[in-house]
Amino acid sequence: MKRAQAWFLPLAAGALLIGLWYLVKRLTHLESYLLPSPGEIARAAWRERATLADSVLITGQGAVLGFLAATLGGFLLALILGLAAPLRWALYPYVLILQMTPVIILAPIFVLWLGQGTPSIVAITFMICFFPVVANTTLGFASVDANLRELFAMSGASRGQELLHLRIPAALPYFLTGTKIAGTLAPIGAITGDFLAGTAANGRSGLGFMTITYFSQLKIPELFAAGGVACLLGFLFVGGVNLLYWGLLRRWHESARARE
Amino acid sequence: MSGPVVQLAGVGKRFGAGPRVLSGIDLAVSEGEFVSLIGPSGCGKSTLLRLIAGLIAPSEGTVRVRGAAPAQARGSAFFVFQDPTLLPWRRVAANVALPLELRGAPAAERRRRVGQMLELVGLQGAVEQYPWQLSGGMRMRVSIARALSVAPRLLFLDEPFGALDEMTRDRLDEDLLRIRERDPFTAFFVTHSVAEAVFLSTRILVLAAQPGRIAASIDVPFSGPRRAELRESPEFLRTLAETSRALRAAAKGAA
Numbered sequence: 201m202k203r204a205q206a207w208f209l210p211l212a213a214g215a216l217l218i219g220l221w222y223l224v225k226r227l228t229h230l231e232s233y234l235l236p237s238p239g240e241i242a243r244a245a246w247r248e249r250a251t252l253a254d255s256v257l258i259t260g261q262g263a264v265l266g267f268l269a270a271t272l273g274g275f276l277l278a279l280i281l282g283l284a285a286p287l288r289w290a291l292y293p294y295v296l297i298l299q300m301t302p303v304i305i306l307a308p309i310f311v312l313w314l315g316q317g318t319p320s321i322v323a324i325t326f327m328i329c330f331f332p333v334v335a336n337t338t339l340g341f342a343s344v345d346a347n348l349r350e351l352f353a354m355s356g357a358s359r360g361q362e363l364l365h366l367r368i369p370a371a372l373p374y375f376l377t378g379t380k381i382a383g384t385l386a387p388i389g390a391i392t393g394d395f396l397a398g399t400a401a402n403g404r405s406g407l408g409f410m411t412i413t414y415f416s417q418l419k420i421p422e423l424f425a426a427g428g429v430a431c432l433l434g435f436l437f438v439g440g441v442n443l444l445y446w447g448l449l450r451r452w453h454e455s456a457r458a459r460e
Numbered sequence: 461m462s463g464p465v466v467q468l469a470g471v472g473k474r475f476g477a478g479p480r481v482l483s484g485i486d487l488a489v490s491e492g493e494f495v496s497l498i499g500p501s502g503c504g505k506s507t508l509l510r511l512i513a514g515l516i517a518p519s520e521g522t523v524r525v526r527g528a529a530p531a532q533a534r535g536s537a538f539f540v541f542q543d544p545t546l547l548p549w550r551r552v553a554a555n556v557a558l559p560l561e562l563r564g565a566p567a568a569e570r571r572r573r574v575g576q577m578l579e580l581v582g583l584q585g586a587v588e589q590y591p592w593q594l595s596g597g598m599r600m601r602v603s604i605a606r607a608l609s610v611a612p613r614l615l616f617l618d619e620p621f622g623a624l625d626e627m628t629r630d631r632l633d634e635d636l637l638r639i640r641e642r643d644p645f646t647a648f649f650v651t652h653s654v655a656e657a658v659f660l661s662t663r664i665l666v667l668a669a670q671p672g673r674i675a676a677s678i679d680v681p682f683s684g685p686r687r688a689e690l691r692e693s694p695e696f697l698r699t700l701a702e703t704s705r706a707l708r709a710a711a712k713g714a715a
Contacts, residue, residue: 347545350515350539351545352562355610356562365547365558366547369547451590452592
């Protein structure tokens, strides 16, 4: 019963919303370039399927690269910040400064350094994803249970052993939480990056660039379709990251294991 | 055996600029003793235990274990914490194997020891479980098995059964003594329970607070192996009464 409801209720709500959408359009007589109907959007998506699929691929690639760089780089920086308190005090303000500087201002600088295209898009995605990974993972490394550390001291563990067998596993849930947040940001970062630094090299372009193109051509149903496709990409990304979280923690961590 | 295993001379401790937690502790403990530390809360008994274990350093005086600094005795000593302090991401067997693994014992020896220790504490069936799947008492058994896996000559126990119900605690006390008959070790045991101290110890140190100091030392002379029935014997009850009196006197002195 609960299961059926979990499927039925969202679908019913969706149908209701689409019905409302048609109703508003019918009553207000809004032109399609202001408010296209769901049917028009679906037809536009089908017409543009090859272009949109290509855009998703390009944007997805930028998102994955930026995300991987941010999680890897974030983990390494957090390792340094978490293990050496003086370095944490010295560097953390600058990590914050990096986070506080709007990406929209950094984007032209990246373009200046790296040129239009993928490297700049990856750099922008990296900038957006980096901070949540660093902040969460640093917290994880810094908040290892004091008794467990004494247990390792009693066992005569070296610093390397403590890192490998205690600190890294203890920080893993924090790291994965940061990764989850980064996962929701990565597609947005890649689209923003493409919007600010994208190109149409070889006639191929990402979702951000397509947004500009559709808008300048007043292809509004296509613009809505691009939005829908971007949303799907986001879900795909978050789904992948959640799967990783569940896979690594389900056996032991409170947040992921099955209730008994 | 010649000379004391553990020797403290004029030991005092304060944390930072705080008040003195311990002051003027002199103590000599010989091989094979089971020493309980008991006293009102805040009397520094856990601090004293940590000092002897070398987890913290004294502010005054000296602590010697077998004539050397406590940290040098790590290879033959282990600590049982108030909480089970198990690694939640390791199964029971891997948790028990941890100290041996960290000390570089070969895998075959680890497996053998882990099997023995889990059998000793009656947890053969739980090898593949994760800590969250166990009850509080079982988790504490894993913690004890882990400490015993290194065959310690010196074991520190910081109120290990304080959070458990009385029946489980009595069972674990009996098991601890049974294990100790097989693999003897010198023990330091912090507890709040007078009955537990009397049941386990060869000597009870009653501490007074502010600053923490040894107010009384009571020898527990029971002969022969200690079993559950000991708790009903007249000599047990007599020592119980004596210890309770000393504890009351120590608490009053501080107030």
